[in-house]
Amino acid sequence: xxxxxxxxxxxxxxxxxxxxxxxxxxxxxxxxxxxxxxxxxxxxxxxxxxxxxxxxxxxxxxxxxxxxxxxxxxxxxxxxxxxxxxxxxxxxxxxxxxxxxxxxxxxxxxxxxxxxxxxxxxxxxxxxxxxxxxxxxxxxxxxxxxxxxxxxxxxxxxxxxxxxxxxxxxxxxxxxxxxxxxxxxxxxxxxxxxxxxxxxxxxxxxxxxxxxxxxxxxxxxxxxxxxxxxxxxxxxxxxxxxxxxxxxxxxxxxxxxxxxxxxxxxxxxxxxxxxxxxxxxxxxxxxxxxxxxxxxxxxxxxxxxxxxxxxxxxxxxxx
Numbered sequence: 001x002x003x004x005x006x007x008x009x010x011x012x013x014x015x016x017x018x019x020x021x022x023x024x025x026x027x028x029x030x031x032x033x034x035x036x037x038x039x040x041x042x043x044x045x046x047x048x049x050x051x052x053x054x055x056x057x058x059x060x061x062x063x064x065x066x067x068x069x070x071x072x073x074x075x076x077x078x079x080x081x082x083x084x085x086x087x088x089x090x091x092x093x094x095x096x097x098x099x100x101x102x103x104x105x106x107x108x109x110x111x112x113x114x115x116x117x118x119x120x121x122x123x124x125x126x127x128x129x130x131x132x133x134x135x136x137x138x139x140x141x142x143x144x145x146x147x148x149x150x151x152x153x154x155x156x157x158x159x160x161x162x163x164x165x166x167x168x169x170x171x172x173x174x175x176x177x178x179x180x181x182x183x184x185x186x187x188x189x190x191x192x193x194x195x196x197x198x199x200x201x202x203x204x205x206x207x208x209x210x211x212x213x214x215x216x217x218x219x220x221x222x223x224x225x226x227x228x229x230x231x232x233x234x235x236x237x238x239x240x241x242x243x244x245x246x247x248x249x250x251x252x253x254x255x256x257x258x259x260x261x262x263x264x265x266x267x268x269x270x271x272x273x274x275x276x277x278x279x280x281x282x283x284x285x286x287x288x289x290x291x292x293x294x295x296x297x298x299x300x301x302x303x304x305x306x307x308x309x310x311x312x313x314x315x316x317x318x319x
Contacts, residue, residue: 004302005043005067007032010050012074016291023299034059042066046298049081050074050290051259051278057085064089070301074294075281076100076154077230078311079203086312093311094297098153099290100281104228105157107280108198111226111252116141120274139195142166147194149187149210150201150229151176158198170194173201191218196226203230213238222249228280231257240266243273254280 006020008029020027025046032040034054041047041063047070049055055071060082071081073095086093114120117138125132146162148155151173159169159181169181172190176183184190187210191197197219201207211225211234219225225248227234236257242248250272256265259278267273281290297307306316 004045006046006048006298007041007044008048009037009053010048010074012048012050012294013288013291015288016048016074016293016295019292019295019299023303025299025302038062041068044068045302046070046072048072048074048294048298051077051080053080055081055086057082060085060089060091064091070094070298072096072294072298073311074099074287074290077202079230083312087315090315092301092307092315094294094301094307094309095311096290096293096297097309099293100283100286101153101157103283103286104154104280105161107254107276108154108158108226108228108252109161111228111254111274112141112146112196112198112224114274115224115226115250115252121271141196144168144195145170145193147172147190147197148181149173149190149197149199151179151181151183152200154229155198155200158200162196187215188218191215192220194223195220196224198226199229199233201229201233203232208232209235211235211239213242216242217247219248221247224249224251226252228252228254231255231259236265236267240270240273243270248272250274252276254278 004025006025006027008027009031017027038059041059042065045067047068068091070092071086073081076095076097078093078095081093083093118136122136142165145168148159148171151171155171162169170184170190171179171181172184172187213235216238239251243251252274253267254276255278261268267275297309300307
């Protein structure tokens with residue numbers, strides 16, 4: 001029986017590693033840079049990554065010359081993997097879309113609470129010796145409208161939490177026909193009525209630049225924008241401009257078009273923009289589950305079974 005070799009190029013949980021080892025696979029845990037990975041990838045049957053490793057066409061084509069059969073992304077987004085190249089080379093791509101749902105949803109809510117009450121500014125000012133009580137007049141979330149751009153797993157979880165707070169929830173998602181919240185036909189309609197707008201769509205050619213200056217100016221004055229999905233969906237220059245002009249109350253941003261962002265990124269300069277370094281899925285619980293799910297998906301793929309979370313289904317449909 002052939003021993004499958006799996007390279008874990010970005011850290012995953014010990015639970016995930018144990019699943020692979022218990023399946024009888026040889027597991028290598030090491031982070032290789034792009035040049036190193038290109039030269040050694042052909043010796044592995046599977047590659048597991050998170051967001052740090054960019055699995056380019058060049059890497060995939062080198063792997064296809066050897067043993068590479070499956071690429072696993074221990075998380076939701078697969079924009080760091082060249083899906084077209086993998087599909088052309090009959091290499092399966094699997095992910096773990098359910099692992100971080102609650103973690104990302106809770107971070108989204110955390111941004112909403114913090115921005116509604118100016119928590120970061122108030123904290124920083126008090127530690128500087130300033131008593132700015134009158135300056136920070138916030139608002140309660142109860143009774144406000146939360147607009148979800150995208151109503152997949154994470155969007156639905158955010159909606160559930162928002163409704164538990166007594167909020168009215170609306171959503172825009174052209175791929176969803178039925179939902180347990182009000183679905184709006186146009187993005188513009190959502191932007192005009194929502195007090196908080198949060199982004200929950202993948203980065204694709206269709207969603208790149210989805211929220212530009214026109215969309216930001218279409219939002220209610222004093223509204224909040226939160227992006228815990230992917231950088232590139234929101235125009236960062238336009239967001240900083242519209243916030244600094246005072247049209248929006250603020251924004252919560254966990255993701256950037258370039259990660260890490262350049263020091264001169266305008267979002268880093270505005271006190272009304274709360275930023276975090278792409279930590280939406282970075283909880284103990286989410287990482288444990290992501291490791292388990294992706295390990296199980298890789299085991300199935302290498303054993304010739306159909307994985308539940310197969311991204312490029314056409315590879316198996318064509319075979």
